[in-house]
Amino acid sequence: MRIARITTPEGPQHAILRDGSWDHIADPFARPLTYTGASTADADAVFLAPVRPAVIVGIAHNLTNNNHPLPIQAWLKSVHTLADPDAPILAARGRGTVNVEGELAVVIGKTSTALTVENALEHILGYTCVNDVTNVDQGAVDERNFQGKAGVNYTPLGPWIETDIPNPGLVGIDVIVNGEVKAKSGSFNLPSSVEECLVYVTSWLTLEPGDVVMTGAPGTAVAVEPGDRVDIDLGGIGRLSNRVA
């Protein structure tokens, strides 16, 4: 099932794709779903970031640059950086290289505290594409991931949430710049599974419906320049496309 958040004359609206139309729903987190009766044709749909998270968590797997006793570490990205599909990424000027990072994003479906490997996936609403844009040269002075990760539209999310991913550890991730595949990898190259990421994060912080966990970039960081068109393509989910401005 695909859950999107689309524009309508009455404002943003969650919707489910059925038979080529996006059928409007009242609440993407409630079950059973309640349909409003309104619908938007697929060809007319303009997609927004599919959720408005209160918290965006990034996962640092600490394989290369760090020397921690723990395999996973987390950090927080400002919700002010959230961007819709097709929104222009405003690359910071004069602050070094800007990287895009294609990642599998987990959208939390239920309040999640102290999850286990066994029950973690049950707390996920679904999966979407995220582009974790980064001022990568700031890393040297920014161990807390603030200035390296802050910028206007630095977290494009979407285009929709796919709920039916049997194994989130097997999702292919392509980063495509101006139509050319620049990185080809997948969640299978992450050192920690989606379940392990959620176990770690929720051992410290309770997550709420709509929160987003960016599971990390498995070799999917690519330097970009203003004018580039960047697509993050996740197998079985969809393609998130943004321009760098």
Place this chain on the structure above:
Amino acid sequence: MRIARITTPEGPQHAILRDGSWDHIADPFARPLTYTGASTADADAVFLAPVRPAVIVGIAHNLTNNNHPLPIQAWLKSVHTLADPDAPILAARGRGTVNVEGELAVVIGKTSTALTVENALEHILGYTCVNDVTNVDQGAVDERNFQGKAGVNYTPLGPWIETDIPNPGLVGIDVIVNGEVKAKSGSFNLPSSVEECLVYVTSWLTLEPGDVVMTGAPGTAVAVEPGDRVDIDLGGIGRLSNRVA
């Protein structure tokens, strides 16, 4: 002027203290203020965290433990940690020492991008007390300030916003545990001014009305135990009181 957010039978309500009563207002960020006509007696007021920030920024002044070329660094604290005055701080168990940190909190009043030392204070709605509760022993493995700063009710805020602070660089900060003053300092002991903190943060991230910047702990970190009553007392602002559970 003091702006609070208080409980009413109809839900949370912003209010202004006038002649011993909290007069309800429509929007604490709008000028001129619009009064609803309703009022709550000071003696009956139950205070909530005075704003619901989308982003909580912490300031790390990097004087002691780090060796950065930059004098100020920032980090983000989860909004899920926000707590009301008198809410119990749930100290993490088995995760080392829990510190409280008494700090001056800045509440942003207007959209703030690339502020200067000259115009920074104009973008502030006012000031309140914050208790930046910390799992301090996690710092060794948590350079991104995630697991050290995450916990239930780890960010008590309040009890109200004071708008009339002529010089935020001269605010005294006392940390009082079980009625005994354990730390006595003030914003004058911070290595960077409030203006400099906002210049740094907004050079990277646009802040919005209601966002909160915790300006750092000038020697105001105190270890606590379950059962302790902790008061953060800021001169000219007020006293934020919470129990450790």
